[in-house]
Amino acid sequence: MSARPAPAPTLPPNDPERALAALTDLVRDDLEACNRLIVDRMxxxxxxxxQLAAHIVAAGGKRLRPLxxxxxxRLCGYRGTRHVALAACVEFIHTATLLHDDVVDESALRRGGPSANALFGNKPSVLVGDFLFARAFQLMVADGSLRVLEILSAAAATIAEGEVLQLVTQNDIATTEDQYLRVIEGKTAALFAAATEVGAVVADRPEADAVALRDYGMALGIAFQLVDDALDYSASEAALGKTVGDDFREGKITLPVLLAHARGDEAxxxxxxxxxxxxxxxxDDLPRAQALIRRHRTVEDTVARARLYGDRALSALATFPPGQARDALEGIVEFCIARAR
Incomplete structure (x- = not known):
């Protein structure tokens, strides 16, 4: 049996990382089992x-989705073990999409280090992403629940649709906010929603609880992506973990840009x-874009929009009784939004 990791360092009371640490501590034993399963299935x-899968899985990700x-x-009172394999399944889906996305976006950095495609090439990255998707589906089938299979397979399809829609709207400044929201609901929030919904399903909770957790995950995922899109124009490269301005260079239409375009003059x-x-x-164009975004305060307004979705996520949890699990899930809302500080 592997040695138990050292306790997390003490963090200031107002540090949003405390929320992530609290969530991790709450499910530490389950997370260790999930990590062992991930390593085994790679x-x-x-x-x-x-070799390639380990590069991205071990690259410092927070395991937020499986968490x-x-x-x-835990919130739904489940005491079995099925959730561990499903958490690994969620992480495999997420990792596979990262491998594919970095190839599509020609990204050189991932989580502050070289991306897999930069080190191993595009073809191996795509094929290993396919391998991880296959592993995810094996875990779904092994679980034996058609409802779980329905939720997670639908999420995988929706992620692909979101990425294709982003490709279609890329370089189109006429993209509407509704279209933009459809993109981030698909490419990011759908997996958050599925990750939380299956927690209620394995616990055999009423449909209302599954819907509430799905609503929580969807709102949290939208807030998470809104903050990511704001950070692409405002963060340092070290804090962002990828190259600042990637969205700009790729011509991605995000909310900070849509707001700046709408508020700008003809020039x-x-x-x-x-x-x-x-x-x-x-x-010189990226610094100018950042200056326009600062002038029209669109990063601040994007983060404010994220807070609205964060409030929706908190409201969805209100149906569950107070306790450590609810506190941890509420705290992670602030963690996702506070990354914009």
Whole structure:
């Protein structure tokens, strides 16, 4: 049996990382079991598969999505072990999408280090992503619940739809806020929602509880992505864990840009059309884009929108009795939004 990890360092009371630490501590034994299962299921006789998979799985991710599955099951009073394998399944789906996304986006960094495609190449990254998707579906089938299979397989399909929709709206400054929200609901929030919903399903809780946890996960995922999109224009590269301005260089249409374009004068709107639609960018254009976003305070307004979704997530939890699990899930809402500080 592996040695128990050292306790987490003491954090200031107002540090949002305390919320993540509290969630991790709440389900620590389950998370360790989940991590062991992830390592076991990454194995293959084809040596490149575990080598590449281990690179991204061990790259410092917070395991937020599987943590949500484990905590949701705890909130619902579940005392079995099925949630551990489903948490691993959720992490495999997430990791597979990261591998594919970095290839599509031609990203060089992931979580502050070289992306898998930068180290191993595009073809291996795509194929190992496919392998991890297959492992996820094996775990779903092994669980034996058609409802679980329905929830997680639907999430996998929705993620792909969200990524394709983002590709369609990329470089189109006429994209509406509704279209933008559909993108982030698909590519990010759908997996958050599925991760929490299955916690109620394995506990055999009433449909109302499953819906409440799905609503919590969906609202939390939207808030999480809104903050990510704000950080792409405002964070340092070290804090962001990837190259600052990636969204800008790729021509992704995010809320900070939509708001800046709507509030700008004709010269500013012409700038956004040139750099995003016509894809004519120079070295000076990212700093100018950041300046326009600061002028119109669109990062602040994007984070304020994230807080509204955070409030929705908190409201969805109100149906559950108070306790450690609910406290931890409520705390993670603030953790997701406070990353914008």
């Amino acid at each position: 194995q293959s006789e084809v040596a490149l598969i575990p 949500l599955t484990l905590a949701a099951a 500013e709107r012409a700038f956004w059309r040139r750099v995003l639609e016509d894809k004519e960018q120079s070295d």
